[in-house]
Amino acid sequence: xxxxxxxxxxxxxxxxxxxxxxxxxxxxxxxxxxxxxxxxxxxxxxxxxxxxxxxxxxxxxxxxxxxx
Numbered sequence: 001x002x003x004x005x006x007x008x009x010x011x012x013x014x015x016x017x018x019x020x021x022x023x024x025x026x027x028x029x030x031x032x033x034x035x036x037x038x039x040x041x042x043x044x045x046x047x048x049x050x051x052x053x054x055x056x057x058x059x060x061x062x063x064x065x066x067x068x
Contacts, residue, residue, distance in 0.1 A: 007056065008056070009055075009056040009057055009058045010025065010047070010050045010055055010056070010057040010058070011025070011057075011058050011060060012024075012025050012043040012046050012047050012057065012058070012059050012060070013025070013043075013059075013060045013061075013062065014036065014039045014040050014043050014059065014060070014061045014062060015062045016062060017029050017032070018032075020032045020033060020034050021033050021034070021035065021036045021038070021039035022039060023039055023042050023043045023046065025046070030042070031043070031046075036061075040059070040061060043059045043061075044059055047059050
């Protein structure tokens with residue numbers, strides 16, 4: 001992994017997928033839940049874990065008008 005890719009933030013997106021809320025990261029879906037807040041908490045936990053090991057990370061949440 002190059003140093004430039006290490007400076008790019010990891011993006012964890014909370015999105016609706018197959019009728020539930022999920023965390024999407026690099027095309028993979030995890031933390032499926034009918035409750036959006038549970039998916040947001042899961043994405044936040046994943047981002048904090050990345051930050052703990054020195055990787056920048058962001059959580060993006062899908063809303064009715066896009067991401068916010």
